[in-house]
Amino acid sequence: MKRFNLKNSNGINADIIDAGAAVQSLFVPDKNGNYEDIVLGLETPEEYLSNNDPYFGVIVGRYGNRIDEGKFSLGGKSYQLTINEGTYHLHGGVNGFSKKIWSTEKIKSNLGDAVKLVYHSKDMEEGYPGNLTLTVIYTLTEANELRIEYEASTDKETVLNPTHHSYFNLTGNPQNTILGHEVMINADKYTPVNKTIIPTGELASVMNTPMDFRKPTEIGLHIEDDNEQLKIAGGYDFNWVINDFTGKVRKAASAFDSNSGRLLEVFTDQPGIQFYTGNFLNGKAIGKNETAYKYRCGLCFEAQHFPNSPNEKSFPTTVLKPGEVYKQTTIYKFSVLNQ
Ligand code: GAL
Secondary structure, three states: OOEEEEEOOOOOEEEEEOEOOOEEEEEEEOOOOOEEEOEOOOOOHHHHHOOOOOOOOOEEOOEOOEEEOOEEEEOOEEEEOOOOEOOEEEOOOOOOHHHOEOEEEEEOOOOEEEEEEEEEEOOOHHHOOOOEEEEEEEEEEOOOEEEEEEEEEEOOOEEOEOEEOOOEOOOOOOOOOOOOOEEEEOOOEEEOEOOOOOEOOOOEEOOOOOOOOOOOEEHHHOOOOOOHHHHHHOOOEEEEEOOOOOOOOEEEEEEEEOOOOEEEEEEEOOOEEEEEOOOOOOOOOEOHHHOEOOOOOOEEEEEEOOOOHHHOOOOOOOEEOOOOOEEEEEEEEEEEOOO
16 A cells, blocks of 8 residues: 655644545644544555445545436436445445545645545446546645645546545544534535435525534534434435535535534535535444444535436536546645634
8 A cells, every 4th residue: 555644834644545545544733732633544455445445535436426326328328337325326336436546646736745646447437438537636735724636537428526535523533423513514505315315406495404504503403303304314414505606616614623622624616515424334344543433423524516416407517528627626624713
């Protein structure tokens, strides 16, 4: 396994590995200056490449989240992707980008320590048309940001929706749940789902629902509400429609842990963000330091296009054509608030 340690002069540091292009660890200070690892992760590359890994810290692709029945049509042709969960295609299939060894290169950046990872996906891999090359650059900046820049091109029309899948636990101790974190999501709407967790196509208002995170709200406050959507997903596991989608980077979400004082802010140019509260974690995945990752001990903020977009004409398009360049910028920024 190749591992790169990115650090800045404030002592923040991250390990990035070639397996799944994953962030394996990320040490940030609390309000007393104690550095602790705030992401869930595994010890060995084999564990990252196994099909049981719940996508800890990896880059997911070709398509993050669900595509209904793994089917879509493009240019008059129908495509059938692999079905790797329930009745749908999830996170790029059986052996998506998160289950591959990426090529790596340490690069120079004016913004800070950086590493570039590249994956070449073959025509019809997991059922997707086109030879596609995806480059991901992780940079740890002096402004205490982990920046993720994506670039991709294809030789045939295809669909693409890569995302980053870190599970954060800002307490620095994954034995704690994330239910006490206060979350803000800059979204007036979200995409409700049907019984198979596929968006219905509607953009629904968050007003007067447990999905309203426009003001910072403790995750645990409404997660057990008698709400049909929460019941279907088993907690928070939805796509929010981030306000002001113009292609420019803007604030999407934040999470704050008042005990440690750690604040995480997420900025992205993407139209949506999946906020997932680790509802499928059940203590079976054993991570770093032999920690059993229990129910709701990590939260994900996955900047993305909406799930099932290839089958929803009203959603922003995820089609990439030959000659076009796909780009995405997503930033996770860390600071401390003394409250
Ligand atoms: C999330 C997804 C969840 C679950 C998880 C991996 O991105 O929204 O439903 O699949 O990944 O266990």
